[in-house]
Amino acid sequence: MYRFLLTTPRWWAINVFVLLAIPFCIFMGSWQLGRFEDRVESHRTAEEKVSEDQREAARPLAELLPVDKETSGEQATATGRYGKQLLVPDRELDGKRGYYVLTMLRADNGKALPVVRGWLPGDADTAKAPAAPSGEVTVTGALQASESPGSDGVIAAGGLPAGQTGAISAASLVNLVPYDVYDAWVTLAEADAGMTAVPAKAPQGTGLDLKAFQNLGYTGEWFVFGGFVVFMWFRLLRREVEFAQDAELGLAEEPTSEPAEPADETRDEPKASASPTA
Known part of the structure; x- marks a missing residue:
């Protein structure tokens, strides 16, 4: 069969x-x-590396640049004076919506390092953001690579109010601040002035993304x-x-090799009538 x-x-x-x-x-x-x-x-x-980097001793910023998957998340130190301050809206922390307080730290070489001094809940409000300390300061925090618009939590669209930026990157900040910006940023290990510290993120391409x-x-x-x-x-x-x-079992019809002839049809043709003789 x-x-x-x-x-x-x-x-x-x-x-x-x-x-x-x-x-x-x-x-x-x-x-x-x-x-x-x-x-x-x-x-x-990557998650384990971020946790381990938090326990390691901080190193000068210059030793960790440029940022890659190995140096991302490591503790870095930088010295300078705080300058222009911006807010980064629509950032979540522990399931709550809020914003980052981002302040430029100007180093002796004239370049500025974006420093996330902390996170505050609610809508971005310049009046609620604490002012940065004055004078020369030394910051310590986790080194992070520049963000890409459209990635996790990063606003891709423009049109934000003055004093706000959607992404923390040199490309986004170059038109917002009057000095050169490092292609990296730091999130403080201990937030300033009652704000919540922003934890370091794993490098892009190492997470459970799309x-x-x-x-x-x-x-x-x-x-x-x-x-x-x-x-x-x-x-x-x-x-x-x-x-x-x-x-x-004889239940299936066997295919025929020749097509069936059409049934004969009889046609009634009119008989010719004899023409009358004269």
Whole structure:
């Protein structure tokens, strides 16, 4: 009954496709799952590194620049005088909406380091933001890479009120402050003037971002497609077997080699009437 699986060209093609498709789907699904697991491990490692960096001794800012995945989150120190102050709205902390208080720390070389002095709840209000200490200060905090507009918690759109910025980056601040800005920023380990300290973030590309969940979604799609191939193969096999059984019992109509002739139709033709003789 099942000899047709190996004797008909149609089923040869179906079997070859199934034998190639199933391993390919399993391989691609396993590969996407491995990518997701790698991102999870990278996220866990980055989180552990942030915690370890908080316990390490701070180093001068110049030794940690430029910021990369190795130096991001490490404790840095910088000395200078506070200058222009900006607010960074729509930032969440512990599930509450608020804003960062960002102040430029001008170093002796004339460049400014963005320093997040703390977080306050509510809408961004310049009147509520504490003024920065005067005179020369030395700050210590976690070094962070410049933010990218559209990333986690970063406002991509412009049009913010004066004295506010959506992203903490040299590219965003270059038109808001009258001096050069470091391509990095620092969040203080201990916030100033009653504000809440902003914890350091893991470097970009190491978290459970959209790409990680895309890998997980692709994993499910490949495994589902592999299962669908198996399901369709069994469905086609069942239909073929049922047809063969019906043919043996005489229930299936055998295809005819010649088309059936149409039924004869009689036409009533009018008889020619004899023309009258003169």
